[in-house]
Amino acid sequence: MNFHLTGKKxxxxxxxxxxxxxxAAKLCEEGADVMISGRxxxxxxxxxxxxxxxxxxxxxxxxxxxSKRDASHILFDSAVNxxxxxxxxxxxxxxxxxxxxxxxxxxxxxxxxxxxxxRLIELTNLSLAGMREKQWGRILTVASSSVVQPIPGLSVSxxxxxxxxxxNKSLANEIAGDGITANILAPGRIATERVRQIDALRAEKxxxxxxxxxxxxxxxxxxxxxxxxxxxxxxxxFLVSExxxxxxGTVIRCDGGLVxxx
Numbered sequence: 366m367n368f369h370l371t372g373k374k375x376x377x378x379x380x381x382x383x384x385x386x387x388x389a390a391k392l393c394e395e396g397a398d399v400m401i402s403g404r405x406x407x408x409x410x411x412x413x414x415x416x417x418x419x420x421x422x423x424x425x426x427x428x429x430x431x432s433k434r435d436a437s438h439i440l441f442d443s444a445v446n447x448x449x450x451x452x453x454x455x456x457x458x459x460x461x462x463x464x465x466x467x468x469x470x471x472x473x474x475x476x477x478x479x480x481x482x483x484r485l486i487e488l489t490n491l492s493l494a495g496m497r498e499k500q501w502g503r504i505l506t507v508a509s510s511s512v513v514q515p516i517p518g519l520s521v522s523x524x525x526x527x528x529x530x531x532x533n534k535s536l537a538n539e540i541a542g543d544g545i546t547a548n549i550l551a552p553g554r555i556a557t558e559r560v561r562q563i564d565a566l567r568a569e570k571x572x573x574x575x576x577x578x579x580x581x582x583x584x585x586x587x588x589x590x591x592x593x594x595x596x597x598x599x600x601x602x603f604l605v606s607e608x609x610x611x612x613x614g615t616v617i618r619c620d621g622g623l624v625x626x627x
Contacts, residue, residue, distance in 0.1 A: 368606035371396030371421065375453035375605070376444040378431070378488075381408035383557040384507055385457045387598030393422035395602055397453070400444050402427045431458060431480045437487040445495070452499070453605045454492045456485040456506040460559050461521040463566060469521055481525045486532060493540065502545035503605035506533055510553045512616060514624045518567070530616060537614030546613035548604050553620025554582055556591040587622030 375392050379385045381403035389399045393416045401416075401424060403409055409426035416424035427443040429436045444451050461477040462469070489504055496502025508526045510516070515523040530549060537547040554560060564582070568575045583590055600619045603609055618624055 366608070368395045368602055368608060370453075370602070370606060373397045373452040373605075374444070374448035374450055375399045375455065376440060376451055376492075377401050377455040377457065378440070378485075379403055379457040379459050380455070381405055381412050381426075383559060384552060384555060384594065384597055384601075385455065386412055387594035388455055388457075388505075388507075388601035389424065389598075390416055390419070391595075391598035391602035392453070392605070393417075393424055394420035395606075396421040398423045398425075398448060400425045400427055400447060402429050402440055402443075404428065404430045431484045432476065434479075437484050437491060441488055441491040450499070451492050451495055452501065453503045454489060454505070455601065455605070456489065456504070458485070460509075460519070460563075461525065463518050463522075463563065464520060465518065466520040466524075473521065474525075477521050477525055478528075482528055482532070485529065489536070493545070496545050497540075497543045500544040502540075502543070503609075504533075504536070504540075504545065504547040505601060505605050506547070506549050507601070508549045508551045508616070510551050510618060510620050510624050512549070512551055513618065513626060518570075519563075533616075534614045541613055544610075546604075546610065548609075548613060549616045550597075550601055550604060551616050551618045551620070552592070552597055553618065553623035554586060554591045555597050555619070556593060560591065585623065586620075590621070592619060592621055 375397050377389050380389050380401035389401050406428045413424045413426045429439045458481050511523045512527050512530050564578045568578045
């Protein structure tokens with residue numbers, strides 16, 4: 366399917382690897398020009414090189430740390446100075462520290478809220494004026510299946526990512542008339558480094574092997590396996606496509622049926 370993304374300009378957060386890079390790769394394949402971002406320039410350089418020439422689109426990168434207060438302006442200015450405009454914003458942040466509610470001190474809650482909520486809202490607000498001027502734009506925020514069904518041991522993620530759901534719905538209603546959509550893409554068990562780390566921590570806590578953790582996890586997923594980054598990236602690309610112009614204000618799950626609710 367042609368997603369009509371040729372020439373569209375996209376900025377993706379936390380995209381040197383994993384889910385963010387998966388979406389970036391698919392956007393490049395569809396002809397978009399993308400800017401990936403993250404803290405590690407070596408990883409970004411390698412990822413950017415892998416995407417350039419792999420499809421009709423192009424890839425640049427920007428080094429930015431979302432824990433820094435100027436990160437949103439650095440990212441937005443870099444994208445606009447490079448592309449001249451911004452059509453697509455993919456909000457994505459790394460997972461916060463695991464643990465129970467009582468394990469986390471108040472400073473962790475404050476810091477993670479700044480990174481996972483404030484930075485995304487700020488960057489989105491910076492991006493909206495240009496999108497409104499063109500009467501076309503896409504805001505896609507990568508969250509987690511935990512916004513529908515909390516995940517044991519990920520209390521900070523469960524709490525803070527849920528705040529983004531309310532923000533996204535409020536935003537979507539306000540910008541729909543300007544030709545801009547805002548959606549949340551919630552991954553389940555996708556085979557990424559983050560999921561591997563969580564599996565390893567669970568194995569250590571329960572004194573079992575990582576293989577046992579994976580086997581148990583896959584048994585809880587109706588399709589019987591972890592998802593791939595490529596599958597996730599394809600869903601993300603569709604949600605920012607022309608064809609998805611009537612989808613907004615919603616949470617789309619890419620989880621193989623993991624979440625039990627309707």
